[in-house]
Amino acid sequence: MSETALSGQKSPTARSIFAALQLDTRFLGMIGAFIVLCLVFNVFTDGRFLTPRNVFNLTIQTVSVAIMATGMVFVIVTRHIDLSVGSVLATIAAVMAVVQTDVLPDILGLGHPANWILAILAGVVVGVLIGAFQGWMIGYLSIPAFIVTLGGLLVWRNVAWFITSGQTIGPLDDTFTMIGGIGGTMGETGSWIFGIVAVAAALWLQVASRRRKASHGFPIKPAWAEITMATITIIAIFGFVWVLNSYDIPKARLMRIFEASGETLPEGLTMGYGIPYSVVLLIVVAIVMTVVAQRTRLGRYIFATGGNPDAAELSGINTRLLTVKVFAIMGGLAALAAAVAAARLGFSTNDIGTLDELRVIAAAVIGGTALAGGVGTIYGAILGALIMQSLQSGMAMVGVDAPLQNIVVGTVLVLAVLVDIIYRKRTGD
Template identity: 55%
Template sequence: MTDTNENSAPQGATHNQPGLIQRFMRDTELDTRLLGMLGALALIWVGFHVYGAVNNGFGAFLTPRNLWNLSVQTSSIGIMACGMVLVIITRHIDLSVGSVLGFCAVIMGITQVWFLPKLVGLEHWSIWIIACIAGMIAGALVGAIHGWLIAYLSIPAFIVTLGGLLVWRGVAFLITRGETISPLDSTFKLLGGGPNGAVGATGSWIVGGIAVLVVIALIIMGRARRKRFEFRLRPIWAEWFIGIISVGAVIGAVLLVNAYPWPTGIVRRYAAANNIEVPEGGMFISHGFAIPVLILLGVIVVMTVVMTRTRFGRYVYAIGGNPEAASLAGINTRWMTVKIFALMGFLTGLSAVVASARLGSATNALGTLDELYVIAAAVIGGTSLGGGVGTIYGAVLGAFVMQSLQTGMVLIGFDAAVQQVVVGGVLVLAVYLDNLYRRTSK
């Protein structure tokens, strides 16, 4: 025990031994901001549920149905928030993501409704793939144009993306002439969720099993890496604690999504189409994880690896911390800016896939005001507007906070005007807390 305490205690801490909470936070290395956001999210969920139970006799928030829908609704904003983190870390802003989402949705809509059916036939297996690729390429190109204007013509990002907000919404309107593009390809619409756009109970347990194995592997590999580079090791109990909490969260998520059944009418149609006799008490078919949620999880994993394990990610933080020093160190800050905005555009195109598939049509109005929610999600998640600070998981948690507020207010019957007031107030509060945190951490 003496060796463990000596190894885990920081130098110079011999006289003032930290308290129990301080030792716990030090040994587990948990992010205080992460804990704060999780606490705020739990408070929002419980508060809305209790409010509904007191006033309506039934709490509708903490139910499998609402939480499943909440995860699907968060997916589109969460995907874009992962890109917005990089933009804000490098001291820029992107006000155009909502309009670019609508533009990309229109590109995908006309691709699979106007052009491809004439070339390959209606409902051809390749239509949804080509449409998705077209939308994401369109988003990446738009983002690259914004980045080039910002980096090489020295136009402020605020002005470039504010212009983009107007330009790309207008272009989408000109393409569609204000019409709604539908019906979309049936396979494409599965990417938006719904009973058929989910992987079911078995698929969810497979996803959960893979996630558990990844958690265990990360803990083992992380400890081995610390030993190799002679970094301070976490106590064994701390490794077990983090592992148990993480695995428990994965299993809990699987149980939650599997607890939400298909609606009765859809079950009957499914049984009739497959010659299945429905029992007298009904048939329980789980939704499981929705495809948009799996897409969001994939983006989280990839973007986290990019930001923490690649040179590109290190350059992003270096530019955000001190752009002049990064340039003097040999980083091509201009080309990095182009790549960051192109990545933001690509993720916006991917988000357009989810949003238009969920809507089942493409319209130039899709994504209206999404830029505000994406920026708010990143800032609430701890991304500093001063640059240099931000995490992918924080932005996604911020997206969950924003969507939880909206969903909760809808459930209890708040007017749209009240919802806007609350969202705006939360954004201002988040920036204030960020400034306070930076002042106290110096």
């Protein structure tokens, strides 16, 4: 008998370590694929892909799709699909642009500080109503979601055209454009403060989760596993802040900022952009959607219905009303995404949101949301959106033609679904 067998202990393996850390192996695989993707593009772009400037641009380019992808998780989990989100985004962006350039200036005056808030509220109301209307047709009229939203793809794109008379509307309110990305950031100091608060909140949640599991008699992680996860969290958050703070504001722009405040730029002074407000919005959306998914009755109903619609209905869940709620949430998130997309451009254009429906669905599926329903995560969808954007941006930097980019993205989507099917068969999910 071996010495190990006599002692009754097994040597630690990678599998046992992952089990102790209670990590999602599929999500870890996605992170690994993302890291490899970034390193490959960094090599082919002579180190330009992983510069602070490009990382900053990637974050603000990902936000609008990532916000909608969090809602698409709920839609797909309930065994539906929404092909209209890009067109709905265009309609809402048109509404927001017209409200803040034509309607509110006549009522409140041009440049009124409430214009941008009221414009966003108007867009959210329109988005929720559109989503609820489509959900009503799906839930109560029993029209397949594919048909309803395919019709919506055509209808809402052209509704947007009629709202703007086919014209580009802008420039948009200066405060409104701050949520678009580069025009509105927290600055270096604000970003570090945000990072410290985020780390404190993450650690508090980790401790609270451990205490809650212990109080209910559930198994808890070993102390070394908790410390390891806390260390990874701290490094990830502070590393992200450091990278974004490392992207310096161009000197000419910095001089204009100081001149606007009646000051002179000190010699040799440099300042970083920091975290964009749009990224903060995405983080807030991700937290809220995660809480809804994991801590509310609505979230439990969504996943229960996706897992077995018939059993959910027999247990008393109003699946028709639930469908309306899910699509209303999707519409509201499309409105937030429309605000970010229009603000980033500074205008509402006719082609805004074109093909976003495919990017959003791809992000959710690549992020692990099962097309069969019942399975999906918010953080996975956001990582999926980041992978999609990194893939497109990297190919553009390398010089790959747009048609070939679309071929690659389509191939990756199909492969992601195949990998997901194989993974679930092997794990028995």
